[in-house]
Amino acid sequence: MKRWIAFWNILKKDIQNYYLKPPNISWGIIFPFAWTLMQLIRAPQSLEISHLLPGLMAMSILFGSTSMLAVTITFERRGRSFDRLLLAPISLTTMVLAKTCGAVLFGVLNAFFPVSLAAFLIDLTGTNWLLLSFGVLMIAVTATLLSLVIAVSVKEVFEAQTFSNFFRFPMLFLCGLFFPVSKLPVFLRPLAYSLPLTYGVDLLNRALTGRGMMSIGLNSAVLLGVAGLLLTLAERCIRRKWIL
Amino acid sequence: MSVTVVEVNNLRKKYGEVTAVNGISFRIEEGEIFGFLGPNGAGKTTTINMLTGLARPTSGQIMIAGFDAVKAVKRAQRMMGVVADVSNLYEEMNGFDNLCFCAALYGMRKKEREQRARQLLDEFQLTGAGDRPFRAYSKGMRRKLTIAAALIHQPKILFLDEPTTGIDVASARQIRKMITDLKKQGTTVFLTTHYLEEAERICDRIAFLVKGKIVRTGTVADLMTNSGNEHRLELVLDRNISQQSEAEFKQRFPGLYLQNRGENTCRLVAPHRIALSPVLRYLEEQGLAVYEAREVRPSLEDVFVQITGIEATNSNPEKEGGQQ
Structure with a gap:
């Protein structure tokens, strides 16, 4: 029970304190919002919109989750309030999960912005909402944990945002958002298949259009595996870099 | 026990x-x-x-x-409660919420943590500032709230x-x-x-x-x-002791070390307790009036300097809080 009280309060604090911080607004809200709007305006055909939607959702989640964590970790590290969490009698896993949950939630909320816009333009009645929600959640979890590994390694918010872009943009271009993975040059395909976002986007595609490159089981297994791996890696990074 | x-x-x-x-x-x-x-x-x-x-x-x-x-x-x-060398609470949150959050990290329930937060704000005379954001606190208030936060779980x-x-x-x-x-x-x-x-x-x-x-x-x-077993006696005279008298003093009292400290003051240092009467008699013979004689006990600063071999660091002008 005590663990849950701590968990919930860390999550609540992050939501209240950091959701509307400027770096989060610019990278986490405005950028994906503008991108989504631009793509929807230039794609008047409903077929195009339904094909674009998984990618737009994935991008909104990716930028939302990674921006949020870059803010929550680096702000607290700079002011040393993060030491309070390390000094609290809660396990490192509980603390990491509480911190990442705020970012995951932010990413999930971001994902439904393009969906609600698209709802005015196309018919979404055939959507598998359960699968869509699972896909959204898994993309948010893997993106958040990936950005946690980055946030652990830097000191300033701008550094976290800059380093995040090193994986955010390549992921966007290679995950099937602009070009289907099957149409990528052969030498880039292994790279595309090594990115968790590729599997997340494939889940969203299947949920929205009924079509996907890989099975739901494979996509889910890869995403869960990557999430577990990243959680372990992030905890190891925290132990090594923060508990000297 | x-x-x-x-x-x-x-x-x-x-x-x-x-x-x-x-x-x-x-x-x-x-x-x-x-x-x-x-x-x-x-x-x-x-x-x-x-x-x-x-x-x-x-x-x-x-x-x-x-x-x-x-x-x-x-x-x-x-x-344990820990107060770091910087006041590391959350700038965006007010004093009361900061304390409640710290209590939550120790698993305290809502009613209990709110009660304890109010009690600590009162004890630290911060009740009036409880609803102000931490970033608006003065340095002293920030320090007090940080200590209060460390005490939240007793x-x-x-x-x-x-x-x-x-x-x-x-x-x-x-x-x-x-x-x-x-x-x-x-x-x-x-x-x-x-x-x-x-x-x-x-x-x-x-x-x-x-x-x-x-x-x-x-x-x-x-x-x-135990800081060197030295005994020191400080004397306030009517004028500074002359160099000649100082030299004669050293010959007359070989076990005593005389430091002329200026401003009509001199200090005697010896590895044993200093008998006052012979010293006073000698000074009177030299025509010097003794207004005051007091034993000088070593301060912790003296001990610090002696042990560490460096000057004490509490002269830092940024650290005025400790200089009373």
């Missing part, structure tokens, strides 16, 4: 080739205020970090309130790293009083400070750390008594 709250054995910390803490051992009893003094870079913060779980010892043992703070760090952390031991550094005189006094009040309530305090007067005034025992090693531990009285 006294209860040991902190027990440290042969604690060592190495960063690569650099040894920050080199095999220190000490014990702190319940209700004691234990001062941990040393020059910058001596290893004080590294030691606090190891005791509180923010750093992993290279070797050695730490027991906090009966828990192994190396193997069961989270259990030990439940017993810890058995409180670690205070430079609690009065950089704050106003009134707040520094208030914090010192709070520390002594905590002792009366049975809380054990581990204190690091640059202010030697502060340590002298409130600590029961002091350990001096130099280059990662504890070079001396003892009560304030013990440290002063």
Whole structure:
């Protein structure tokens, strides 16, 4: 029970304190919002919109989750309030999960912005909402944990945002958002298949259009595996870099 | 019978080739205020970090309130409150919410944490500022709230790293009083400070750390008594003693060392107690009137300088809080 009280309060604090911080607004809200709007305006055909939607959702989640964590970790590290969490009698896993949950939630909320816009333009009645929600959640979890590994390694918010872009943009271009993975040059395909976002986007595609490159089981297994791996890696990074 | 709250054995910390803490051992009893003094870079913060779980010892043992703070760090952390050398609460949150959040980290329920937060705001005279954001607090208020946050779960031991550094005189006094009040309530305090007067005034025992090693531990009285076994007598005369009289004095009293300190004052130093009458007679013979004679006891600063071999650091102008 005590663990849950701590968990919930860390999550609540992050939501209240950091959701509307400027770096989060610019990278986490405005950028994906503008991108989504631009793509929807230039794609008047409903077929195009339904094909674009998984990618737009994935991008909104990716930028939302990674921006949020870059803010929550680096702000607290700079002011040393993060030491309070390390000094609290809660396990490192509980603390990491509480911190990442705020970012995951932010990413999930971001994902439904393009969906609600698209709802005015196309018919979404055939959507598998359960699968869509699972896909959204898994993309948010893997993106958040990936950005946690980055946030652990830097000191300033701008550094976290800059380093995040090193994986955010390549992921966007290679995950099937602009070009289907099957149409990528052969030498880039292994790279595309090594990115968790590729599997997340494939889940969203299947949920929205009924079509996907890989099975739901494979996509889910890869995403869960990557999430577990990243959680372990992030905890190891925290132990090594923060508990000297 | 006294209860040991902190027990440290042969604690060592190495960063690569650099040894920050080199095999220190000490014990702190319940209700004691234990001062941990040393020059910058001596290893004080590294030691606090190891005791509180923010750093992993290279070797050695730490027991906090009966828990192994190396193997069961989270259990030990439940017993302690920690005040870092900076006021590290959340800038966006108000004072009351900051305290409630810190209480939640220890698993306290809502009603209990709100009650305790109000009580601490009242005790630290911050009730009126409870709804103001932490970023709007003055340095003194920030420090007080940070200490209050460390006490929210009523810890058995409180670690205070430079609690009065950089704050106003009134707040520094208030914090010192709070520390002594905590002792009366049975809380054990581990204190690091640059202010030697502060340590002298409130600590029961002091350990001096130099280059990662504890070079001396003892009560304030013990440290002063054993600081070189020198006896000093300061005399205020009607005028400065002449060089000729000074030379004659040395011949007449070979066991006494005379320091002419200017402004009609001289100091006698000897390895034994100084008999006053022969000295006074000699000075009268020289036509010097003695207005005042007093024994000079060594201060903790003298002991610090003697032990560490460096000048005391409490002349830092940024640290006015400790200069009373």
